[in-house]
Amino acid sequence: MSPSDKTVESEYENVNEMVQPKVVFRNVSKTFKKKNEDLCVLQDVDLDVAPGEFVCLLGPSGCGKSTLLNIAGGFEQTDTGSITIDGQEITEPSDRRVFVFQEYGIFPWASVWDNVCLGLRKLPKEEQKRVAQETIDLVGLKGFEKAYPMELSGGMKQRVEVARALAVKPDVIFMDEPFGALDSLTRLTMRSELIRIWKQEKPTILFVTHDVDESIQLADRVVVLTERPGRIARVVDVDLPHPRDLASPEYARIKGELYELLGVRDWG
Amino acid sequence: MNIYPWIGLAVAVLTLWKCQVFTKVILPAAVGLVVICLWQLACDHFLSDTNPTPGQTLAAIFEIDDNGRLWSDAAASLFRVTWGFFLAALVGIPLGLWVGWTTRGFQALNPIIQALRPISPIAWIPFAILWFGIGDGAGIFLIFYASFFPITVGTMAAVRNISMVHQRSALNFGLTGFELFRRVVLPAALPQIITSMRIALGVAWLVIVAAEMVGMDSGLGYLINDARNMGRRYDLVAATMVIIGAIGIVLDLLIRKFEDFDEVRWGYVKR
Incomplete structure (x- = not known):
């Protein structure tokens, strides 16, 4: 490809990015071979994620949502179908799409x-320093640069991991229940912090959770997966401005809808 | 019997119960004192006069020191342990890293390592003497053999235990080759490598005494044999045993210093 071709193509891509989805899941299926039986964990998952969108994958444990994320991250392979980012099929991990x-x-x-x-290893020293400091400041860890993870709380460790991901300015950030190990108060803080950072940097985020509230508090759209084999039951739009009012009728309505899709009745 | 001093003692113990000086110094020292008292009591009432008392043992330590054998024999043992251990680490750590990291390396070498590992280093003494003669060579070989397996197997396990998330993080950020080794494999394995070295040094110190008793003409093990054979000097035997224990503690304290570095401290925290 000559340099002139490349310019034309990248311009062409830029024009298209306005309309083209960032991440595209097409007929994604996955079966794990076990000793006695084949375990089908994902079946015909189709999904388009727009650039800069925050999408939650919500489903019961074992529904294959983490597997879906692992395939998108390039850590596992699909059996059929494909996942593409900017039209490129994913075959291996890359620092253009980072896992938390x-x-x-x-x-x-x-x-x-x-x-x-x-x-940031490949950046020049000065640039590396600047980006690292910026990112550390962004996640609120100024003053902890020299600390070791064991000296930090769970929430702060996750801030470090988010900073590590943001620093490379990735196309997509995959988050696999990133706040699952934190206590409930820290979890709330981390959610609003994540939204603040997301609004500022606008990365595309795919976020796996089994927490209904978490998904409504974070996502533009919630993708509800069924029990194994995981299929998309419904994609629910969350059309609420941030910070979200947890007491609003719309919040309660979405919550009811999600619980119903998950087959939970007496949720209060 | 007056009860008040006992109440006073109990109060003192309870107040000191959580204090550092008490838990780290006074309490262990008190237990040590009790053991020495029991030893003295046993000598007074149950054991024959051939058995040395704590006091005789202490005197014997000074005797060994006076005739210069403490330093020459301890130096001989330490010399063999140092070289054997050092060579074992030099070969065992890289080998363990390689065998732990590569599937083919593991498949090829793990069986032979596991087959040789249960053979006691003591069983190799005849061959050690056959190959190296009576002297430092045989000792160094036996210590090498004794430390090699704990170090190699420990390093292998350390590498194979590197957690999935850290491996995936490394893949995610495109670490390969030497960079992957330097930034992930080695630092992830280091705490367990240090632990395996600690175990190996402990084993080496056990083995050198046995080796010197059987197949060498110097060292602390030889000193024990010499003391018994040359005049049934059991006080010298006991004194040498105390010295062996003391040096063992010092060696362990020295190698534990490695655990204090920031890069490995995470590996010793309970989670």
Whole structure:
């Protein structure tokens, strides 16, 4: 491809980005081979995620939502169908799409600073310093640059992991129940912090959770998955401005709808 | 009997119960004192006169020191342990990292490592002497053998236990080759490598005494044999045992210093 072709194509892509979805799931199915039986965890999942959109995947435990995320992250393969980001099919992990894990994927042997710099290795020193400091400030960890993860609380560790992901300015951030191990108060703080950061940086976020409230508080759209094999039961729009009023009638209506889709009746 | 001093003692113990000086110094020292008293009592009432009392043992330690054998024999043992251990770490850590990380390496070498591991280093003494003669060479070989397996197997396990999220994080940020090794594999395995070295050094110190008793003409193990054979000097035997224990503690304290570094401290925190 000549340099001129490349310019034309990238311009063409930029024009299209306005209308084209960022992440596209097409007929995604996955079966795990077990000793006695085949375990079908995902069946014909179709989903389009727009650039800068915050989408929650909500479903009961074992419905395959984490598997879906792992496939999108390039850690596992689909059996049929495909997942594309900007039209490129995903075959392996890349720092263009970064995972935030529930069980603390940051490195306990490295300081906060070194953890955040993990994805910035190829930048010039000055640039690396600037981006790392900016990102650390953004997630509210100023002053903790030299601390080691074991000296930090669970919430702060997740801030480090979010910073590590944001630092590389990825196309997509995948979050697999990132706040699942935190206490409920810290979880609330982390949600509003995540929304603040998301509004500022506008990354595309795919967020897996089994917490109905969490999904309504965070997402533009909630994708409800059925029990195994996971299929999309419904995509629910959450058309509420941030910060969201948890006492509003619309909030309660969406909550009722989600619980009904999950088959829970007496939720109060 | 006057009860008040006992109440006073109980109050003192209860007040001190959680204090650092008490838990780290006074309490262990008190238990040590009780053991020494029991030893003395046993000598007074149950054991024959051949058995040395704590006092005789202490005197014997000074005797060994006076005739210069404490330093020469301790130095001989430490020399063999240091070299054997150092060589074992030099070979065992890289080998363990490689075997732990590569599937083929594991498939090829794990069976032979597991097959050789249960053979006691003591069983190798005849061959050690056959190959290296009576002297440092045989000792270093036996210590190498004794420390090699704990270090290699521990390092292998450390690498194979690297958590899934850390491996995936590394993949996610495109770490490969030497960078993957330097930033993830080595630091992730390091706490367990240090633990395996600690275990290996403990084993090495056990083995050198046995090896010197059987197949060497210097060292603390030889000193024990010498003391018994040359005049049934059980006070010297006991004194040497105390010295062996003391040096063992010092070695362990020294190697534990590695656990204090920021890069590995995470590995020793209870979770």
